[in-house]
Amino acid sequence: xxxxxxxxxxxxVRAPLKNGVGRYVCQLQRIVFKxxxxxxxxxxxxxxxxxxxxxxxxxxxGVVVYLKPRRHRGPxxxxxxxxGDRLWMSVHNKTxxxxxxxxxxxxxxxxxxxxxxxxxxxxxNHPSVQGPWTPFTFKDPELNTAELxxxxxxxxxxLPATATEQLRLMFEKQKLDELKTAE
Amino acid sequence: MVFxxxxxxxxxxxxxxxxxxxxxxxxxxxxxxxxxNCYSIAVRNVHRALVYATxxxxxxxxxxxxxxxxxxxxxxxxxxxxxxxxxxxxxxxxIMLDRKSLSDLASWEPKTFEALAAVAKYKLExxxxxxxxxxxxxxxxxxxxxxxxxxxxLNEKKK
Amino acid sequence: MSAAKRxxxxxxxxxxxxxxxxxxxxPYESAHVIKKYLMGMHKPIYHPMNDCGDVVVCINSREIAxxxxxxxxxxxxxxxxxxxxxxWTLAWELHNKDPTMIIKKxxxxxxxxxxxxxxxxxxxxxxxxxxxxxxxxxxxTNQIRQIRYVPKRLDHIPEEEVKNYPKVMxxxxxxxxx
Numbered sequence: 180x181x182x183x184x185x186x187x188x189x190x191x192v193r194a195p196l197k198n199g200v201g202r203y204v205c206q207l208q209r210i211v212f213k214x215x216x217x218x219x220x221x222x223x224x225x226x227x228x229x230x231x232x233x234x235x236x237x238x239x240x241g242v243v244v245y246l247k248p249r250r251h252r253g254p255x256x257x258x259x260x261x262x263g264d265r266l267w268m269s270v271h272n273k274t275x276x277x278x279x280x281x282x283x284x285x286x287x288x289x290x291x292x293x294x295x296x297x298x299x300x301x302x303x304n305h306p307s308v309q310g311p312w313t314p315f316t317f318k319d320p321e322l323n324t325a326e327l328x329x330x331x332x333x334x335x336x337x338l339p340a341t342a343t344e345q346l347r348l349m350f351e352k353q354k355l356d357e358l359k360t361a362e
Numbered sequence: 363m364v365f366x367x368x369x370x371x372x373x374x375x376x377x378x379x380x381x382x383x384x385x386x387x388x389x390x391x392x393x394x395x396x397x398x399n400c401y402s403i404a405v406r407n408v409h410r411a412l413v414y415a416t417x418x419x420x421x422x423x424x425x426x427x428x429x430x431x432x433x434x435x436x437x438x439x440x441x442x443x444x445x446x447x448x449x450x451x452x453x454x455x456x457i458m459l460d461r462k463s464l465s466d467l468a469s470w471e472p473k474t475f476e477a478l479a480a481v482a483k484y485k486l487e488x489x490x491x492x493x494x495x496x497x498x499x500x501x502x503x504x505x506x507x508x509x510x511x512x513x514x515x516l517n518e519k520k521k
Numbered sequence: 522m523s524a525a526k527r528x529x530x531x532x533x534x535x536x537x538x539x540x541x542x543x544x545x546x547x548p549y550e551s552a553h554v555i556k557k558y559l560m561g562m563h564k565p566i567y568h569p570m571n572d573c574g575d576v577v578v579c580i581n582s583r584e585i586a587x588x589x590x591x592x593x594x595x596x597x598x599x600x601x602x603x604x605x606x607x608x609w610t611l612a613w614e615l616h617n618k619d620p621t622m623i624i625k626k627x628x629x630x631x632x633x634x635x636x637x638x639x640x641x642x643x644x645x646x647x648x649x650x651x652x653x654x655x656x657x658x659x660x661x662t663n664q665i666r667q668i669r670y671v672p673k674r675l676d677h678i679p680e681e682e683v684k685n686y687p688k689v690m691x692x693x694x695x696x697x698x699x
Contacts, residue, residue, distance in 0.1 A: 185392045307470040312565050313532040316472050317440045319504045322663060328580060332664040333542050334671065336505040337442075337498045341670070344512070350687035351516060429568065437565040468565035475565075499554075500666030502563070 190295035192302040195262060198289065204241075206289040209259040210282070211245040215252055219272075224254040226275040227282070239286060256285060264291035430461035437468035441479035442501045447493040451482025454489060533566060537575050538660040540653075543624060544581040545671045547588060552627035555579065558665060559641050560632065569637075576644045577665070578657055583620040583649040586669075587612060597626065621647040 198204055212228065214221040228246065236244045254273070258266040266285065270278055325332060340348070383401050389411070390397060390404040397407050435445045443451075452459060457478065459467075468475045486493070539558050543551065557563050561573035587595070595612040615622050624647055632638050646657060675683070 185389075309471045309473045311529065311533055312437075312469045312472045313529075314535050314537050314564065315532070317476070317503070318663075321504065327658075327661050327664050328540050328542050329664065330671075331506075332504065333540075333667055335498070335500040335667050335669065336507050337500055338507075338670055339498070340511065346687060346689070348512060348515065351512070355516075432562055432567055433565045436563045436567060439563060465565065472565075499668060502666075 184296050187294065187296040189298050190292070191298055192300065195289060204261070205239060205286070206261045207239075207242050207258055207286050208261055209243040209245070210285060211247055211255075211257040211259075213247040213249060213252065213255040213257070215250060215254065216248050218251055218253075221254040223272070223274045223278050224270060227278045230275070231279060231282075235282065242286065256281065258285040260290040262290045266291045266293070427461060430465040433465040433468060434461065437465070437472075437475055438479065440502045441476055441483075442503050442505060443479050443483055444493060444496050446495045447486055447491075448479060448482045450491065450493075451485045452478065454491075455481055455485040457481065534571070534573055537662050538578065538657075539575055539663045539665045540578045540580065540658075540661045541665040542581055542667060543579050544584045544667075545586050546667050546669055548585045548624045548627040549631075550668055552624070552631040554665060554668060555628050555645065556631040559628070559644055574641055574644060576646070576660070578653060578661060579621075579624055579645070579647040580651060580653060581649075582624045582647050583616075585616075585624060587623075592616070597622075620649040 194200075195206070198206070212224060212232075214224040214228070216225070232244065232246075236242065253269055253271045256268045256270055256278075258268075260266070268281065268285075270281060273281070319332075322332065386401065386405050386408050387398070389408045392398075393404070393407060396403050398404060431445065434448070438445050438448050448464075459478070464475070464478070467478065541551070541555060555577050558575050558577050560569075561567050561571075561575060563575075564573055566573055592613040593611060596609040597612065597615050598607070598609055600607045610618075612623060625642075625645070628645060629638070629642055632641060
C-alpha cells in the first residue's frame with residue numbers, strides 16, 4: 180500500500196472547453212529546460228537539446244521554449260499551461276529517449292493533473308442514448324386511469340391455473356365439441 | 363552482501379529506525395490524535411488498516427456483485443423474467459454479458475435490456491427450458507396469465 | 522447541468538406511491554415484497570446510499586393470514602427496561618390490540634438493522650381496513666401484486682354467476698344432505 184493517494188483530491192477525466200472536439204488548442208504555453216553544460220546528470224538533456232529541440236519548437240509554434248543553462252545544478256523541465264498550472268519535473272540522469280517521452284507528455288497533457296486521483300478512466304457527457312431508466316419507463320398505461328386498489332392489478336398473475344379454471348377450460352372445450360358435432 | 367564472519371553479521375543493523383518509523387507514519391498521516399503521532403499506537407492502527415484493506419479487496423468485488431444482482435433482478439421483474447432464466451437464456455443464445463454490463467444496460471439503456479430479456483425468453487421457449495427456480499412471484503407487468511391461456515386456447519380451436 | 526438533464530434526474534429519482542392489499546397474505550412473506558419497494562430494490566438504479574425508496578400503503582392489515590397455528594404459537598417479546606419488565610404477547614393478542622402491528626414488525630424485521638431502517642419505516646403506511654385517507658390515496662399510482670391467491674367466498678359471488686357456472690354433475694333430486 181502506498182500512502183501517495185491519501186491526500187490526493189479526486190477528479191474525473193475532463194477536457195477544458197471540449198478541447199479536441201472540432202479544434203485543438205495546445206494547452207502547453209511555455210516550457211523551460213534547465214540544465215548544466217558540464218554535469219553528467221544533464222547529459223540526456225544536452226543530447227535532447229542538440230538533436231530534437233529545434234524540431235520540437237518548429238512543430239509547436241504555440242509553445243514558448245526557454246533554455247536556462249546553469250552551472251552544477253540538476254536538469255529540470257518546467258511546463259506552464261493555459262489554465263495557470265505550473266509543472267516542475269526533475270530529469271536527473273534521464274536518458275535522451277526518456278526525455279523525449281517526458282516532453283511529449285508535457286506537450287499533450289492539459290495541465291497539472293498529477294495532483295488528482297482519477298475516479299474513472301473514462302468520461303462521457305452523454306451516458307445514455309435511449310434515455311436513462313425512470314419509474315415510468317415500463318409502466319402499464321392502464322394504471323393512469325385505474326381506480327386503485329383494484330384486484331386486476333393487485334392479484335398474483337403468475338400462479339398456475341386453479342382447479343376451477345381448469346374446469347372452465349374443460350367446459351369451453353365441451354361446448355366447442357358440441358358445436359362441431361351439430362355442424 | 364556477503365557475511366564472511368558472524369561478527370560482521372551481528373553488527374549489521376536493520377534499516378534506520380527513523381526511516382522505518384517514517385514509513386508507518388506516512389500510512390497513518392490521515393489519522394487523528396495520538397494515532398498519527400505516537401509510533402506504538404500508529405503502528406497498531408496501520409497494521410489493522412492494512413488487514414482491513416486486504417480483506418476489503420475481496421469484499422469489494424462481492425459487494426459489487428450482489429449490488430449488480432439486485433439491480434438486474436429489479437430490471438428483470440419489469441419484463442416478467444427471473445435473473446436465473448435471463449442469464450441462462452443469454453448464455454444459450456451466446457450473448458456473453460457480465461453482471462456489470464447487464465446492470466448498466468438496465469439503467470442507462472432500458473430498451474436494450476428489454477430486447478435482451480425478450481431474446482432470453484424466446485431462446486428458452488424454443489429450447490423448452492423450464493425454470494425450476496421460478497417461485498411464481500408476481501411481476502410488475504400486467505399479465506392476466508389465466509385469461510391469456512384460455513383466450514389463446516379458444517382462438518386456436520375456433521380457427 | 523442543463524435544464525433537460527435536471528428534469529431527467531428528477532424523473533429517474535421520482536418517488537412513487539404503491540398500495541398493497543394485505544388480505545389473506547402471509548405478513549412474513551409479503552414483508553419481503555414490501556421491503557423491496559420501501560428500499561427501492563425494485564429499481565435498476567438501486568444503491569443502498571441513494572435515496573430511491575418508495576412509499577408503500579398497506580390496506581386490510583386486519584385480514585392477514587398466518588400459517589398453521591401461528592396465531593396461537595407465535596409470541597412477540599417486549600421489555601420495558603425495568604427489572605421484571607419482560608412480556609410475551611401472543612400473535613392473536615397483539616392483533617386484537619393493534620391490527621397493524623404484526624405487519625409493521627414483519628417489515629421491520631425483514632430489513633437489515635442499520636441507521637436507515639427507521640427512516641425507511643417512516644415511508645410505510647398501514648391501515649387496518651379499506652379506509653385510507655383521501656390525501657394518501659390520491660398519491661397512489663401503482664399497486665403491488667399479492668403473493669398468495671385470494672379465494673372468493675361462495676356467498677360473495679353473485680347468485681346468477683353461481684347458477685350459470687359449469688358443473689361436473691348435478692345432484693339427484695332426492696339427494697339428502699346430512
